[in-house]
Amino acid sequence: MARIKIPAAPAIRRMPTYLHLIRQAEADGLEYISGTVIATELNLEPIQVRKDLALTGITGKPKRGYLVPALITAIEHFLGWDKPKNAILIGAGNLGTALTGYQEFQYHGLNFVAAFDTNPERIGKQIHGVPVLSLNSLEENVKNLGATIAVLTVPSSEAQETADMIVKTGIRAIWNFTNTKINVPENVAVQREDLTSGYAMLCAAMQLYMA
Amino acid sequence: MARIKIPAAPAIRRMPTYLHLIRQAEADGLEYISGTVIATELNLEPIQVRKDLALTGITGKPKRGYLVPALITAIEHFLGWDKPKNAILIGAGNLGTALTGYQEFQYHGLNFVAAFDTNPERIGKQIHGVPVLSLNSLEENVKNLGATIAVLTVPSSEAQETADMIVKTGIRAIWNFTNTKINVPENVAVQREDLTSGYAMLCAAMQLYMA
DNA sequence: TAGATTGTTAATCGATTAACAATC
């Protein structure tokens, strides 16, 4: 079986941005928000916003727009962000440490319950309140931690080897921050986050703008 | 004038991955690498790899593939990665600190020459060898630093305000790591990096895989 | 040579955008 392709991926990627804006509207005490307003705010086409939001199953009211609280609930449910998720961090370096401290994740139900590392100087300490354990103890700890996501922030050279360890624990979702493509069984979801690809886009834009 | 849309954006995003793999091939002493091999290695279609690489202007040899050193040069030139770029970091928090320490960037010609922050405890110190200066001194320092890119890692609440300051210095490329959409003049390139959008994709994949 | 791989031209697929009747 081929790896599943996520349908409407671009729309899904836009959801958090919508959510962020709509939450602001909520904080501002707005009862309704229209696709037109969202589009203007985010420099998008109104029809695109309507199409995207329709994916969540929400329906709006002509002339008013969407009910703010219902829209928030709809997006969160669509993304599964209404159910808290426990994650473990594999590799407690700079980037990993930054991720555990990133408030926005907790805000969306993502909780780091432990970090694992091979560096003895890191083991036993805490990063943003998250205990750093030995990578050797990964398997024996995962069960109690109730983690369903592994965030991979080890050096590229160890990415595949570490991914294999993660898979062995039974975790089936890996958020891969290394710049290496990892091979995993078909039933394991991998989301690769490549910071250099964003940098490539910025450089391409610079070449266009400054030409 | 509307903001320029980058053509072939998906292909550009894949370039760093190709580069990474081809560099490995170079390290392994390979003289040629074929699109077929690259595709197999990265789980892509061979035709997609060929189409993407053609964008860089390279041509391959039937039966052999592409000359490895020429391919590296072609991709780097295509992305403008053959010209070193100086960047300043705005916001020396967790994420910003991690970025200045991210080896991969230096490897692609991105140099952090200074960081700016408002926190007196941070000012005067160094992060990964990069001096942290007062945000108040941004304007007077930018000229000497020769920076063409600003990496924005301040709290969301200060994103727009800080972006305005950056624009005022004459910098025309902003890499925005906040989850806020910033408004800038048409001649300023902005690349938004949204970690929560990757998380949204992972969650969507989890819902599909685990359904 | 035989056959793998390239690059070109065409077909398909999916995402974005447009048009517009329905509706509050």
Next chain:
DNA sequence: TAGATTGTTAATCGATTAACAATC
């Protein structure tokens, strides 16, 4: 009511994939 906004159906656009002659 008048008019802004929704959701549906159709058109367009761009990216991916397919087919295949050229070539080393």
